[in-house]
Amino acid sequence: MKILLAEDDVRLGKLMNHMLKKEFYLVDWVKNGKEAYDQAVFSSYDVIILDWMLPIEDGLAVCKRLREKGISSGILFVTAKDANENIVSGLDAGADDYIVKPFEFNELLARIRAISRRKEKPLEDAITIHDYNLNLHTHEFKRNASPIDLTKKEYQLLELLMRNQNQIMTRDVLFEKIWGLDGEVSDNALDALVKLVRKKIDVPGRPSLIQNIRGIGYKVRNSHV
Incomplete structure (x- = not known):
């Protein structure tokens, strides 16, 4: 939400x-x-x-x-x-x-x-991209219907990227949303978080769901190719 x-x-x-x-x-x-x-x-x-x-x-x-x-x-x-x-x-x-x-x-x-x-318009229950599903109420993430355990920050990163799947999320925006304006974290904290998430959710031999837009930020990959 x-x-x-x-x-x-x-x-x-x-x-x-x-x-x-x-x-x-x-x-x-x-x-x-x-x-x-x-x-x-x-x-x-x-x-x-x-x-x-x-x-x-x-x-x-x-x-x-x-x-x-x-x-x-x-x-x-x-x-x-x-x-x-x-x-x-x-x-x-x-x-x-x-x-x-x-x-x-x-x-x-x-x-x-x-x-x-x-509200007349019900809130979105889940986001599905490719074979990934993120339940916005239970905070459960699945790949091919199999649950994958995520930490709070890992979940926040995926929700931000999947909610905004058609646009690039800049590094500054991701830092602010995940750690807050007052968060004292190193510059590579975001890259380290992305690496941890990729290790958990990606399929070997297939491009990562999370695409790096060099020098700008990250976005969800539109296809497996």
């Missing part, structure tokens, strides 16, 4: 970003309303977690503009505003649900799952 997190509280944002990624979600984190709107329009998200009191443009205004734009992603307000009129305003603006700070992380996850079930 792909999530946009809009939260300007750095401490809370870091915690939520970390916890969501531990659940294998792909997360983009922004810190103001303008970035939240631009990112939601530019990219497709399953769920948008939107803080009410964002700088530049508040979450309520962002929510209204996204719905006017036709963005159908699930929207979950996260805020300290717990008055009934605030809840009504948020839902009337187009939000799907509302959670009040402070909250238990398990409750947040439950509300995210509930939103994903209620």
Whole structure:
């Protein structure tokens, strides 16, 4: 599942970003309303977690503009505003649900799952490329129906590449999505991760599923040839 997190509280944002990624979600984190709107329009998200009191443009205004734009992603307000009129305003603006700070992380996850079930367009269950299958709910990866165990980062790499199978994922983007902006990793960490994944999933004598685009990044190979 792909999530946009809009939260300007750095401490809370870091915690939520970390916890969501531990659940294998792909997360983009922004810190103001303008970035939240631009990112939601530019990219497709399953769920948008939107803080009410964002700088530049508040979450309520962002929510209204996204719905006017036709963005159908699930929207979950996260805020300290717990008055009934605030809840009504948020839902009337187009939000799907509302959670009040402070909250238990398990409750947040439950509300995210509930939103994903209620959306008219069901979330993608799995991605199949050639004889590979990646289940986006169980986080299970299979080749020819045989499961292959993956670490969290190995799974994240494959999900990023398979979700974007028709485009090149640059090294910078892959570093940011897998390790985060604050991740202190060496320059060759990505290449080492790709090597580990290839060792697990590739078929001897056949080109790797993961194609290296020299000097740019990686992409999924379109054919076995």
